[in-house]
Amino acid sequence: MLDPRRRSPLAHRMPIRAASGAVSLAEWPFLSKLIVRCQAGRDATAVEAVTGVALPTTACTSATAGERSLLWLGPDEWMLVAPDGEAAALETDLRAALTGPHTQVVDVSDYYTVITLTGARGRDVLARLVTIDLHPRHFAKGRVVGTLAGAVNLLVWLRDESDAAGPVFDVIVRASMADHVWCLMAEAGRAFGCPAQEPRGGERLRGALEDVA
Amino acid sequence: MTLSDSAPEDRSLAFRTDGSAHEPGDRTALRAASRQPYRRASGGRIDRSKPVHFTFDGKPVSGYAGDTVASALIANGVHFVARGFKYHRPRGILTAGSDDPAGLVQVGSHDALTDPNTRATEQEIYPGLEVFSQNAWPSLAFDVGVLNDVFHRFLPSGFYYKTFMGPPGSWMGFEKIIRAAAGLGRAPKAPDPDRYEHVNHHCEVLVVGGGPAGLSAALAAARTGARVVLCEETAELGGWLLSADPATRIDGLSPAEWIAAAEADLRAFDDVHILTRTCAYGYYAENQVNLWEKLSDHQLPADRDPALPRQRNWRVRAREVVLATGALERPLLFPGNDRPGIVTASAALTFAERYGVLVGHRIAVATNNDAGYDAACRLKAAGADIVSVIDQREAAGIGAAERASAAGISVRHGAAIVSTSGRKRIARITVRALGADGGPTGSPETLACDALAVAGGYSPNVALFSQSRGQLRYDEAIGAFVPGHSVQRERSAGASAGTFDLGACLAEGAKAGLEAALAAGFAGEAGSAPSVEDSALLAGRLDPRVVLPAARAGRTFIDVQNDVTVKDLRLAVQEGYSSVEHAKRYTTTGMGTDQGKTVNINAFAVLADKQALKLPAVGTTTFRQPYKPVTFGVMAGAHTGAHFQPRRTTPMHDWQVANGAIFETSGDWLRAWTYPRPGETPEEAVQRETRAAREAIGMLDASTLGKIDIQGADARTFLNRVYTNAWSKLAPGRCRYGLMLNEDGMVMDDGVTTCIADDHFHMTTTTGGAASVLAWLEDYLQTEWPDLDVRLTTVTEQWAVASLSGPKTPELMAALLDDLDPDPESFPFMAWKPAHIDGVPVRVFRISFTGGVSYEINVAASYSAWLWEKIMAAGAPFGITPYGTEAMHLLRAEAGFIIVGQDTDGTMTPIDLRMDKMVSQAKGDFIGKRSLSRPDTARTDRRQLVGLLTDDPATVLVEGAHVIATAEEPAPPVPMLGHVTSSYFSPTLGRSIALAVVKGGGGRMDETLHVTRPGGGTPIPVTVTEVDFLSLKDAGHA
Incomplete structure (x- = not known):
């Protein structure tokens, strides 16, 4: 059950569904996320034993079992995503299982949030933000890359894709920059019917006051 | 009233056309305008069922949907659209495309939307479009700046460098005058309300140019299944085919039919993107080519789709690139070659075939190759009288002269134009025969005309090829540079590779497209070559000589936008600027907004001629991105205004806003600076927040650490x-x-x-x-x-941090924590413990940045907004007060704690900070250790961090102020001991405090020094102290 005391970084944003139906945006809040650093050759079995997911070793790929996925971030670095509430136990169990050198397990569930982008024009929206090749021949289901959207680091993960549902992208972004990225994505979707999203702003700023004075 | 400027010597008309003396009623004007006396009876790609009315300098002009400003104005007899940069001479339309050098206009009158320096040849017309002339005051017809033309001999090349030299400081005065005279159009005054966007696109084959070679290339590549992008700068695919003889047949189809069929074939492929009104403006490393798509500049603002951006920047990363960018026709050099009404022969054909407009009713043609004959014959067939073909060669190529004579066109062989006249439009040319040395020999003959088509040969458009760092090769046969050695994965096809025959262009395009797709890993086979029936005369044997009559004959212009003449270039060589790059900068040739697309090769020829060199020995200037001026908007894309950059906020942001916080930026973060209450100044708020943290409880959002x-x-x-x-x-x-x-x-x-x-x-x-x-x-x-x-x-944002400080904090902590005794005795300073608040796990740290009793609570960020409010509520009985970064700075300064970046500036060692105890001598190596023993780093008289107390406790020093030794400020250069790094009024001490870095400061305790005042005045006496002001207070020293 969701703890009402928690608040997600994009709690102030309502999901967007473009009138055309070709683009939808929604926050996927509170997903458990852990950074796992280990040696694939030595530790894959241990990781799989705890998570139930086979450790993907091909660059920029992911593996999923049930509701858990492992996203390849680097030769010795993965992000484990799992349903809300699993992070603490997974952190404890993985730390116990990964006893060798050059390992690390860290809960980063609240560091990042996920913006799920769906709809037939999802690729076109992302192409306005990131420079990577998103064509289905080069970016198929399960692919995950770390990249930049303007000044923001993010992970782009094609969690699912089917003829019926189209692509399901999860964009994993720092909480503090989520509002900026949300608005950029909506802006990129304008041509496909997304409403404009005004970024958070209008705060009283120190410099602005000094300018007046 | 007439818009025609075909009666150029009539002054009274000149005043009428600028609007200063209106003829009665707009109706008359509209009727006159709708006549379009130079419009052909039929033909062209315009839609004659859709008349379009727009204005030029406030006067109504009529054209048709599909017209550009240039074609509509020419249809109405107007060639004179602008004035030159330097001499303010009348400027007309030379070409029909983006290479036009001087036909620049201002589009729109709205403060935010107006666009300067728009090429009349590119701006499509729409109802209500407002177009204005530029660089003329008070009006285009009567322009004060034309005085520069009268005094032109005092404005030689290098004028800036020769005139604005000294005395020292005088540039400040010159600059104002030069700035006022510089520039052509008016910049918008208000922020741009339009939207722009960037799109990243990957493809196997990018084809630049939608002419016959480009279309063939795109088709060939698309048939392999490769992803193809085809971009075309103008509104329609077809390129030169849109200007071709309609009798031309490709596989039995007319040019228009063939283009339509090719486009339909291309659109049937899923992975083919066709982008029209899209200019490939930059070829960068790794085969990245940037395209500039204009989505709505051709539309009435009310018709523009608000969901779409105005313009797009396509950043295309292509495995292979096919450049099919065509060729640009060069004008000829002769005295008076800058008058309105002088157009290139190819532009005259484009206006005639694509826009259904004759550039004149009596057209003279000057040429150095056979293409001039082709133009003359076709313009005649289109309905114009051809005054004469003036060919500087003794003989034309096979069949050219015969075709002209069969069409009843007179030809003057071995002759050139030696002067022209006509103020606002060319009216007469004077022609003389040329001797063997290229100088005029025969008696002058004056011919009346209302337009002059010039054919100086075609230059392959190698700009993108050169931007890709490809090496050019000079082709003697066509007298132009062509693509030579490629550096990136690209190939040129068609006219841009120096191939002008239509059949050959189609074949070369298809070959390039297929090869590109194969190179990108796709498979396919060559199709059969199309059968082509085309009667066009190609350039044939071109005479590359620069035929230049005697200097006294008048000015011959090279660059008609920047007003550079042949004489200027020769003077540059004479003064030592013989390198093409030097001569360019000294004379500003090719440095206008057109970057000399049509004229540069003529400039190179003049430089070669003056130095008795061959053209290839002179070389070319560097082709740089962008191909043509690109809007700032499309460069910025969506990253403007509120989308400019991320403004990182903590989970407590909304609470902080609701509680009146003023924010400051720290990196990309917005941090609460202070929380003024109603009626309180920020300064008063900081004092109150600081007192609360000393006397009760203060709470800081330290999540951004x-x-x-x-x-x-x-x-x-x-x-x-x-x-x-x-x-x-x-x-x-x-x-x-x-x-x-x-x-x-x-x-x-x-x-x-x-x-x-x-x-x-x-x-x-x-x-x-x-x-x-x-x-x-x-x-x-x-x-x-x-x-x-x-x-x-x-894990920066995994943990949100509330930093609690003040004497009542232990009590509050005891009330908050489920399972931890916060008593400072049992939970000492510099310890941490895990705990829970209402069952939520937290980490509690006994660390302090205030020097007082402090606790830092770290909690998973998703709980932090709740926890913050819970602490505020639980702390209310204790007088809890949220404080911002300014009070944090003050609190830490009272305790003598440094802020890296404020009290240090990248030149402070720990010893300089007098934090020697922080440097372990016992342990092994650490980063920077060795440098601490460098003689300069180990000096004892380096600037060291100290405290300063003013004699007058109410005086707060200015941060950055200089610390000096003397009571009076000596004459400059003032011997400086250091500067103030932090300065505040401390409520805890009831007086001002400051930190400073001072030469040998550690040895100057209790010394009296002086701190300068900004703007002068008697320096402020101060006493040097230790930095821990709280201890000084406790010891009774402050």
Whole structure:
């Protein structure tokens, strides 16, 4: 059950569904996320034993079992995503299982949030933000890359894709920059019917006051 | 009233056309305008069922849908649209495309939407479009700046460099005058309300240019299944085919039918993108080509789709590129070659065939190749009288002269134009026969005309090829540079490769498209070559000589936008600027907004001629991105205004806004600076917040501090190497402050690191240093110490941080914590413990940045907004007060704690900070250690951090003010001892306090120094003290 005391970084944003139906945006809040650093050759079995997911070793790929996925971030670095509430136990169990050198397990569930982008024009929206090749021949289901959207680091993960549902992208972004990225994505979707999203702003700023004075 | 300027010598008309003396009624004007006396009866790609009315300098003009401003004005007899940059001479339309040098207009009158320097040849007309002439005051017809033309001999090349030389300081005066005279159009005054966007696109084959070669290339590539992008700069695909003889047949189809069929074929492919009104403006490394798509500049603003951006920047990363960018026709050099009404022969054909407009009713044609004959015959067939073909060659190519004579066109062989006349439009040309040396010999003959078509040969459009760093090769046969050695994965096809025959262009395009797709890993076979029936005369044997009559004959212009003449170029060579790059800059040839697309090769020819060199020996200037001026909007894309850059906010942001916070930026973060109450100034608020943190409880949102999770058996070794102090004995449950140095021994960052377990640490960094410190540590770990069993992961935003400080904090903590006794006796300073608040796990740290009793609560960020409000509510009975970064700065200054980046500036060692105790001598090496023993770093008279107390406790020093030794400020240069780094009024001490760096400051305790005042005045006397003002107060010293 969701703890009402928690608040997600994009709690102030309502999901967007473009009138055309070709683009939808929604926050996927509170997903458990852990950074796992280990040696694939030595530790894959241990990781799989705890998570139930086979450790993907091909660059920029992911593996999923049930509701858990492992996203390849680097030769010795993965992000484990799992349903809300699993992070603490997974952190404890993985730390116990990964006893060798050059390992690390860290809960980063609240560091990042996920913006799920769906709809037939999802690729076109992302192409306005990131420079990577998103064509289905080069970016198929399960692919995950770390990249930049303007000044923001993010992970782009094609969690699912089917003829019926189209692509399901999860964009994993720092909480503090989520509002900026949300608005950029909506802006990129304008041509496909997304409403404009005004970024958070209008705060009283120190410099602005000094300018007046 | 007539818009026609075909009666150029009539002054009264000149005044009428500028609108200063209106003829009665707009109706008359409209009727006159709708006549379009130069419009052909039929033909062209325009839609004659859709008349379009727009205005030029406020007067109505009529054209048709499909017209450009240039074609509509010419249809109405107007060639004179602008004035030159320097001499303000009348300028007309030379070409029909984006290469036009001087036909620049201002589009729109709206303060935010107006666009200067728009080529009349590119702006499509729409109802209500407002077009204005530029660089003319008070009007186009009567322009004061034309005085520059009268005094032209006093404005030679290098005029700026020769005139605005000295005396020293006078540039400040010159600059104002030059700035006022510089520039052509008016910049918009208000922010741009339009939207722009960037699109990243990947493809196997990018084809630049939608002419016959480009269309063939795109078709051939698309048939292999490759992803293809085809971009075309103008509104329609077809390129030169749109200007071709309609009798031409390709596989039995007319040009228009063939284009339509090709486009339909291309659109049937899923992975083919066709972009019209899209200019490939930049060819960059790794086969990235940027395209500039104009989506709505051709539409009535009310018709523009609000969902679409005005313009797009396509960043195309192509495996292979086919350049089919066509060729640009060069004008000829002769005295008076800059008058309106002089157009290139190819432009005359484009206006006739594509837009259904004759550039004149009596057209003279000057040429140095056979293409001039082709133009003359076709213009005649289109309905114009051809005054004569003036061919500087003794003989034309096979069949050319015969075709002209069969069409009843007179030809003057071996002759050239020696002068022209006509103020607002060419009216007469004077022709003389040429002698063997190229000089005029025969008697002058004057011919009346209302337009002059010039054919100086075609230059392949190699701009993008050159931007890709490809090497050019000079082709003697066509007298132009063609693509030579390629550097990137591109190939040129058609006219841009020097191939002008239509059949050959189609074949070459198809071959290039297929080869590109094959090179990108796709498979396919060549189709059969189309059968072509085309009667066009190609350039044939071109006479590349620059035929230049005697200098006295009048000015011959090279660059008609920047007003550079042949004489200017020759003078540049004479004065030593013989290199093409020097001559360009000295004379400004090709430095206008057109970058000399049509005229540069003529400039190179003049330079070669003056130095008796061959053209290839002179070389070319550098072709740089962008191909043509690109809007700032399309460069910025969506990253403008509120989308400009991320403004990072903490989970407490909304609460802070609701509670009146004023924010300051710290890196990308917005941090609450202070929380003024109604009626309170920010300064008063900071004093109140500081007092609360000293006397009751203050709470700071410290979530933005950088945090790094460190795990591994060698974590202590790692910390020993990156911090100056020792970490071997820090027990689990304990925290320690550390200073981080760079290799030079200078303080780079600081923060508290906590031992969670023997192989697990939690490091904090400054807010601004978070990213760079992590990168720095990773760099060392991966490149210098890969053997260490240490792994780092940023956890900055995983934990939100509330920093609580003040004497009543232990009581509040006791009320909050489920399972931890916060008593400072049992939970001492620099310790941490895990605990719970209402069952939510937290980490509590007994660390302080205020010098008072402090607790920092770290909680998973998703609970932090709730926890913040819970603490505020629980703390209310204790007088809890949220404080911002300014009070934080004040509180830490009272305690003498440094802020890296404020009290340090990259030149301060720990010893300079008088934090010698932070530097462990016992442990092994650490980053920066060796530099601390460098003679200069080890000097004892370096600037050192000290406290300053003013004699007058009410005086608050200015941060940055200089510290000097004398009571009076001596004459400059003032011997400076140091400067004030931090300065505040301390409510705790009831007086001002300051930190400063002072030469040998550690040895100057209790010395009286002086601090300068900004703007002068008697320096302020101060006493040097230790930095811990709280201790000074306790000891009764302050």
